[in-house]
Amino acid sequence: MRDYEREKRGILMKKYHKNGQLETLICNCCGKKLAVDHGILREGAISVDYTWDYFSEKDGQIHRFDLCEECYDELIGGFKIPVDIKEQTEYL
Ligand SMILES: [Zn+2]
Numbered sequence: 001m002r003d004y005e006r007e008k009r010g011i012l013m014k015k016y017h018k019n020g021q022l023e024t025l026i027c028n029c030c031g032k033k034l035a036v037d038h039g040i041l042r043e044g045a046i047s048v049d050y051t052w053d054y055f056s057e058k059d060g061q062i063h064r065f066d067l068c069e070e071c072y073d074e075l076i077g078g079f080k081i082p083v084d085i086k087e088q089t090e091y092l
Contacts, residue, residue, distance in 0.1 A: 013066060029071035044069030 015024035021039030052058035
């Protein structure tokens with residue numbers, strides 16, 4: 001995929017208003033449009049924004065995507081070793 005196509009897709013998946021408020025968020029896996037109300041995401045989702053480094057095959061590439069909670073559960077359900085889960089005790 002060429003860079004500008006990736007950019008175009010990125011904009012489609014996560015769309016912002018001119019004032020910087022989140023307008024649309026779409027799960028990259030299932031394509032579901034998630035509920036956004038006044039710039040605030042109203043359902044569970046996980047955002048990945050990762051810069052691959054020198055020791056990877058993708059040196060210098062930034063990969064970003066969003067997953068809805070169902071797709072996340074399905075993804076981690078396939079893990080051999082479960083996700084480490086802790087309860088949040090401190091609120092930042
Ligand atoms: Zn999904």
